[in-house]
Amino acid sequence: MTKTDFLTVDGRDVPIEGERNLLEVIRKAGIDIPTFCYHSDLSVYGACRLCLVDVEGRGIVASCSTIPAPGMVVKTKTEEIREIRKISVELLLANHDQSCPTCPKSASCQLQDLARRLGIEKVRFKSTHKPKEVDRTSPSIVHDPNKCALCGDCVRACHEIQGIGAIDFAGRGSGSAVVPAFGKNLNQVECVYCGLCSSVCPTGALTPKSEVDDVWKALDNPKKKVVAQIAPAVRVALGEHFGMEPGTITTGQIAAALKIMGFNQVYDTSFAADLTVIEEATEFLQRKTKGEKLPQFTSCCPSWVKFAEQYYPELLQNISSCRSPQQMFGSLAKDMLPEKLEVDVRDLVIVSIMPCTAKKFEAKQAKFQANGIPDVDHVITTQELGRMIEESGLSFKQLEPESLDMPFGFKTGAGVIFGASGGVTEAVLRYAVEKIGGKKLDSVEFKAVRGEAGVREATVSVAGVDVRLAVVHGLANARRVAEQVKAKECTYDLIEVMTCPGGCIGGAGQPIARDRADAKRLRAKGLYATDKMLEFHKSQENHMVAECYAKHLGNVGGEKAHHLLHTGYRSRKRIRETELDLLNGANAKKLKVDVCVGTSCMVRGSQQLLHQLIRYLEEHGLQNDIDIKATFCFERCGRGPTISVGDTVIEKCTFEKACKALDKELEKMKISQQA
Amino acid sequence: MPQTLKKTTQRLRQFEKVCEILDRYQHDPMKLIPILQAVQDEYRYLPEEVLAYIATSLGLSPARVYGVATFYAHFALEPKGKYIIRLCDGTACHVKKSIPVLDALRERLGLSEEKPTTPDMLFTVETVSCLGACGLAPVMVINDEVHGQMTPEKAVAYIDEIIACEEKK
Amino acid sequence: MSTAALNLKKITEEYACDAERLKRRVIICAGTGCVSNGALKVFDAFAAEMAAAGLNFIPELKPESGSGTYVSKSGCQGFCQMGPLVTIEPEGILYTKVKPRDVPEIVKTTLVEGGIVDRLLYQDLVDGRHCHGTQDIPFYTRQARTVLKSCGIINPEDIREYIAGGGYEAAMRAYKEMTPQSVCEEIMHSGLRGRGGGGFPAGRKWDITRKEPGPKKYVICNGDEGDPGAFMDRSVMEGNPHSVLEGIMIAARAIGADEAYVYVRAEYPLAVQRVRKAVQDAQSLGILGENIFGTGQSLTCHVMEGAGAFVCGEETALIASMEGKRGMPLPKPPFPAQSGFCGKPTVINNVETLASIPIIMQMGAAAFRKLGTEASPGTKTFALTGHVANTGLIEVPFGTTLREIVNNIGGGVTDDNGNLTGGGFKAVQIGGPSGGCLTEENLDLPLDFDSLKSVGAMVGSGGLVVMNKETCMVKIARFFMQFTQNESCGKCVLCREGTKQMLSLLDDIIEGRGTEETLDLLDRVARAVQKGSLCGLGKTAPNPILSTMRQFRAEYEAHVYQKRCPSGQCKALLTPEIIAEKCKGCTACARKCPVGAITGAVKEPHKIDPDKCIKCGVCKETCKFNAVTGV
Known part of the structure; x- marks a missing residue:
């Protein structure tokens, strides 16, 4: 039998049994150290500073990111630590929309629970909270940034577990926020509505949309x-x-x-x-x-x-x-x-x-x-x-x-x-x-x-x-x-x-x-x-x-x-309203050309195609007759690169195919103009 | 209209340049920051569509690229003026009264912290934490040109000079 | 060039031979400070004037240059305030504040006739004597320029000159004659401590990384010098980039890295350009690249520009930024030495630390130890700025007193207009937003890592801002808090929300809303942020507050209890007043006052109604007799 190592938590010996961090050892010992940003199935983030403990010889450390070592002497509730925790929660509350009774998370909110546990009766700081718009556009999830504690659980869950990253941090410092790309709404981006973000969210910032x-x-x-x-x-x-x-x-x-x-x-x-x-x-x-x-x-x-x-x-x-x-x-x-x-x-x-x-x-x-x-x-x-x-x-x-x-x-x-x-x-x-x-x-x-x-x-x-x-x-x-x-x-x-x-x-x-x-x-x-x-x-x-x-x-x-x-499926754009205007011809009547530069078309050479097309237009002096856009999806990704010339959509497009279509459409346009 | 043609030709060039930059960095997501820097040199800011394009080509989520672009002070998501005036508010400049210079500039141009760029897109006024030219405090930089030992009067004179120069054009 | 052809000795000899043919050398300081004062125009003027005078103008020293005057551009010479600086060798004359229009006279009097233009010499502030060159100027004579020795002399864009001065010999020795272990030991013996802030022993850092397993390791040179009020690293990168590169090479040898990065702050375009050129030149000579010095080892060096985030000076944030992410610090452990860039063992050293390495290798660890103090060997560069007569870049041995720096090197404390004031010293802020204040009491404290720590300050990156009696310390604390608040990455609660609240509490004090609770809460939250934040930036962010609250408690209390700012800087706490003895009753102020707060008869002293006054300051601007105060 191998020897078990022990460390001391608040005076009691606790065995180390392969825990990844000190926090898990302490929780195993029956001490429920508060955390906001720790989830056993996500990476360690270390931002909420609530799991701080005093380790003899090292001072105050975050237990979530401390590796347990034999002989460690850990104290979890010294006066100093209790003070820091209280201040942390007060700081969060000072920048929080405290409309708690009407919050959908009211019963299960960790911030509320913590304020109660720590006996916070008054927030000594001035409110720094500035109201932001609530996003209710998603059929599944309501995003209320006014209640966000920026713990990043949602960001890591979306990224690490779902591999999507539909939401991420934006801005810096006190201007930080968790948002979809470009500050768009959730229904305009690649969110798959699984709601994992809302289930890991400790507060009411992300909640399932109610149809009650x-x-x-x-x-x-x-x-x-x-x-x-x-x-x-x-x-x-x-x-x-x-x-x-x-x-x-x-x-x-x-x-x-x-x-x-x-x-x-x-x-x-x-x-x-x-x-x-x-x-x-x-x-x-x-x-x-x-x-x-x-x-x-x-x-x-x-x-x-x-x-x-x-x-x-x-x-x-x-x-x-x-x-x-x-x-x-x-x-x-x-x-x-x-x-x-x-x-x-x-x-x-x-x-x-x-x-x-x-x-x-x-x-x-x-x-x-x-x-x-x-x-x-x-x-x-x-x-x-x-x-x-x-x-x-x-x-x-x-x-x-x-x-x-x-x-x-x-x-x-x-x-x-x-x-x-x-x-x-x-x-x-x-x-x-x-x-x-x-x-x-x-x-x-x-x-x-x-x-x-x-x-x-x-x-x-x-x-x-x-x-x-x-x-x-x-x-x-x-x-x-x-x-x-x-x-x-x-x-x-x-x-x-x-x-x-x-x-x-x-x-x-x-x-x-x-x-x-x-x-x-x-x-x-x-x-x-x-x-x-x-x-x-x-x-x-x-x-x-x-x-x-x-x-x-x-x-x-x-x-x-x-x-x-039974049903059928179609390819979908990940993100709405992002097209790159590349060429706006000066003439009144112009031919519209869209080239898809989404991932699968890109892999199939749409970038190269775009280059060739542009060069072709320049060489033939056609710049004024054409509008070119780089678009992100024709939703026909299986057969890319896809481009559209006028009303014709060309799949598996080659440079030759594109030129042919271009010439044909331009000819048509000329004839109709003459008529 | 040659003006339109010039504009679209420029847009095409810029896009080609973006592709070139992405190729140069081998579509490596680790090189996101140098890529954004190079792209910003081209457009003078980072347009949303271009960021989405960069995200797709690097295999990153657009939210992540947006997050990086909004984290660093150097990246601008709004177009900036032709003349970017950066006033240093590092310690040395601050104790040598850089703020009155800033106030004078903003007043002259009708700008504020929330509104850093003039409507005619000629000037952008911003502060920067330290330009490392502390010996010359307070320091003002117009585009890449450093001007030391600034006073409100001197700063406004520079602006007037530029405006006069632009009007001649 | 192939490595076989790389022969440092040959390059040295050839360069010496070329230099010997020269009659004279004119060194024009082309650091950022001098350039912004027109140094490049001065350079052009030399070209034109010398041509006109029929002198051989040599802008670049080559074997075919022949005999003539080599006019070279150097990096920062430190004495930025007096720039543009022009040095004439071999006479050693230093001309200050040289304008293009002065050049014809210099060419005629000095280059042609061998005389001196007196009016361009530096004039001593105290006795008014003209100083011939650096050897007479107290600003220079009292320094111990070691890391900065060649900085401001050599041409930073000429790798040959660096080599001719013994450059890259140390790197060659490290690669050819020493083992990684012996390199680490040498640096450990020298006692060199990291110059970036914390003062961790550099050799130990290397040794830990060396012992980490794995074939892939990285060296990163941290040139993201973001401290407001510090520019040492910039000057070294601009003035002697090859010394940094050589330091990187030796670090790479010590840990077994084959790839290195120099991360330079993007606000330093000239430094970026110089380091890039240095890397290219070293590569084309075969100093960097494959098979270094024929040892079979290789090292590639990349230059990366920062994108404007102070927090990236923190190691883990810097790595995140290099990996294309938001520059948010990660919890440690793991330390970069274990898992750094791309998850590989990584050594991160700051510029000055790396530039010190070749010097240690050249002079030997024992000799290096003799400089400075026992626990802090060597010298330290400081950016001396603020209310002091001579501002600029200085280098002194550890253990030098503040008094020496402020009074002798700095030439004494000045008022707002730059005039010397006898005894106007109030404090020195050292270490930027992470540091603290030193007061009159500390003037004789020998400066080193540990002594500073013991008084609640830190060496930090080495910004030294002198403040006179007119400075309000609460406002200074607020300035730094504004800075850290802006630069907080926003990740951890204590730093993000704490800095914001500390700023708001300071505003309460400055604007007259402070109470006893404000002071108490400020102290509590500052301590919580200091103890509990995730990274070094957060942990040190409250230092300016804690330090000023300790050293200038009375000043805080005056703001809170008496609603008075002792140095008269906090507008909200001033009582507007017209000094009766000075007022001539000209009525100018009363006529200008937008709110009609000033009353008084003609030729009688006027009065301001403080309830009506909005403190716009128009009256003060209008008054020709300096009779208005408190607005």
Whole structure:
């Protein structure tokens, strides 16, 4: 046995057991040192100065960035340290919009909590706070810079975990702020609405956008029939809002609460997840048989889809065309329920209860509307549901569980485990392996795809066929895998991507847990426990789904199923309104030429093309007849370089092609002018 | 209109120059600061579209490039005047009364801390922490030309001289 | 040129041979100070006048130059206030404040006839005698110019001249005859401490980096001299860039680096240009590059310009900036010696430290130790500015007293108009925004790293600002706080918000809103920022406040309790008043007053109504008899 080293914290010996820093050792010892900018899954930043401790011989140091050493003598609450902490919090409060009672983070705000813990009764400093505009443009997230403590957690989360960097620090010193590029709004930049920023934000600077008022309004309207769908991950987390352990299964209480609040029907998104499994697995088996468009990426996570649309247009064909369970539910419900519930489709309101902020964005996309009516009307998060229950005055723990409504309340375990990273893959396997193998599975558990690592790989052999799987969570990991796919450095068949660490159970709409890793583990455990408790574990065993196909959808992957359950993707600009005017011809009538210089066109030589074009124009004295712009995306990245000459868009453009088009269009223009 | 043509030709040249700069630094994101410096030399400020272009070509997020551009005092995101007047407010200059010089300049040109550039884009007045010419305090720099032992009167005289000169043109 | 052809001795001999043929040498100071006073025009005037007088004007010394007068441009000679400076060798005459119109006379009288133009000589402030050259001028004679020795003499753009003075011999010895370990040991023996502020032993820093594993290491020369009121590094880079390069080479040898960066503040365009040229010249001679001195070792050196952020003087922020990021400091550990530029072991030294290295190698560690004090060996350059007769760049051994610097080298304290005042000394601010104040009590304190620390100040980068009795210390503290507040990177709470609040509290005091609580809170927040900030900039930001509060407590209290500024600088605390004895009753002020606050009969002393007065100062400007005070 190796000898354990110890250090002393406030007079007590504490073993050093591989902790990365002193802070973790101290917390292990049961002393909750306050921090703002420390997150165990992000890099150490060292800015909040709250975790200062006194180390004998070294003086006052930040424990987050101090490596624990044997024999260290650490004091965590000397008079000096308490004074510095108090001053730090007072300094923050002096530059803070102290409208705390009306802040969405009020209950879970760390700044408020800290002020209380440190007994700050008065801020001795003058307020230096200057009001700034609140950004409510994003469908998912509200950014209120007036409450920002500049701890940078959001910046690091977006950059390190999601590999995006949609927000960053700008300015310097007291002029520093966390903003999207060029101070634009969140809806104008590459934000994928995952909300991770809001879940790590210690204050109310970044919060999920609430749709609670809209839902109440619908519930209050007697003409409307309001129907709920509950996502799998919600049932194992909502209890935390009411002081229950993470992972406690509260499906019955949620149903009861929703019914009391006035919901007409309460259904389960897991039903739609079972549908997704069947459609997606069928699609996968087709691709696998034909050996085309592999690997297949999952499509349940809207942040991942937006991410791919922005950064990997060439991989869009690899993404499953299946809608996410939320949207499958929506389109099916809007199609089937008006008849069943005897209500006009315009008066049927579908409310999703999701662990996710991006689902709000997903539901608002035009492609998920039929005749101008959205398939899903409102999306509220687990947190928002918690608040609605509180507002209703219900004591959640005491509610008598109720069962969900049929048919969309029926699900198998496969549809439930969707909520954890690896769940979609396991559910698809339970279907596909039976399909390929042609015989019933004895054991339904594929433990190889479960776990917490950011990228997990597994190979499942069925009837001599190897199915190579990858399970990825966090978009920075997804980016790495996508690069490998692009470079053909891997041979996966199926890749599951979830944006949030841990999958949907770690979603940004979930209650904020003090110990995140622990909460995620327990919630996942709750989902797998639900799977075990349920009668059926494979989507193909969901007889309600089977009935739905038989009576309503027709064949799996058939025409109606395709219309209601599938979708398409398009490449997207990352950032709006940034075009470079390069040439403004002097003539009244001019030909417009746009050259894309976005990443994938750049890689394909658009810069070179632009050079040649400019030289061509100069040589031929055409400067006055042309307007040239360098633009950032034609959203046809797969076939770049893309340019447009007049109204013609040319893909895979070469210099020769461009000149030809140019001459042709100029000729046309001349003729029309003469006429 | 030869003026328009001149302008667009200049714009094209500038863009070509940006591409050239990016090539020279081999699209290396570590070289962001020298790239921004070189690009600013070309445009005299950093236009938003150009920053977005630089971000894309370096594989950085635009927010990160914007963050760097707004961190350093030398980078300007707004166009500056033809004559950039920098008044040193380092310790030596400060104790030798640089602020009255600054006030006189601002008053003469109708400028303030919030409004550093004249509407005709002729002058920008800013302070700088130290030019390291403390022996000559207080110091004023017009573009790259250093003028020492400044007084409010001398400073205003320089401005008048430039204005007279520009008007002749 | 191939390394085989590199022969320092041969270059030295050739240069000596070329120099011997010269009749005379005219050295025109082309430091930033002199250039802004027209030194380049003086240079042009020499070209024209000498041609007219039929003299051989040699602007660049080459083998084919022949016999004549070599007119060279040097780096800063330190005596900036008296510039442009022109030195004539071999006579050693120093002409001051030379204008182009003086050049014909110099050419005729000195170059042709061998005489002296008396009116251009420096005149001693005290006894009024004309000083022939640096050997007679107290500003120079009392210094011990070591690092600055060649600075201001040699042509910084001529690598041959540097080599002819023994340059690059130390680097050659380090590469050819010494091991990395023995180089580190030599520097450790010398006791050299970093000149950038903290005073960490340079040799130890090298040795720690040397011992780090890995084939890739970096040397960074920190030339981001941002202290307002300091320009030593600039002068060295402009005046003797090769000494910095040689220091870099020796550092690279000591730690085993094959790549080096010189990070120069962008406000110093001339320094950037000179260092770039020095690197090019050293490369083309084969001193830098592949296979240095035939040893098989290589070293590439890059020059990078800063982009205007004081905080980048901090090591980790500087590295962040070099990596294309915002210059925000990182928590230490890891230290740059372990994980620096690109995550590789990195040594960062400031310019003056590196320029001292070749000197130590030449004179030997033992000889170097004899300079200065036991714990702070060597000399230190200071930028002497403020209310002192002779401002400029000076170099003295550690242990020199403040009195010597202010009174003898600086020539005494002056008033606002530059006239000597007997006994007007109030304080010296040393070490810039990170430093503190020294008072009359400290005049005989031998200056070194430790003695300064013991009185709450620091050597810092070496700015020395002399302040006379007219200076308000609260306002000085506010000036520095304004500076650090502007330059705080904004990362850590204590520095970002703390500096802002300290500034606001100082404003309260200056503007008459201060109370006992203001003083108490100011002291508390200053201590919290000092103890708790993330980086050195933040930790030292409160120093000017803590130091002035300790040394000039009474002045703070006068502002707070009596609402009075003892030096009469804080406008809000002044009572507007017309001194009856001086007022002639001319009514000029009453007529000009925009708010009608002044009353009085013709030829009778006037009065100001302090309640009406807005302290615009028009009356004071108008009054011909200096009768108005307090506005």
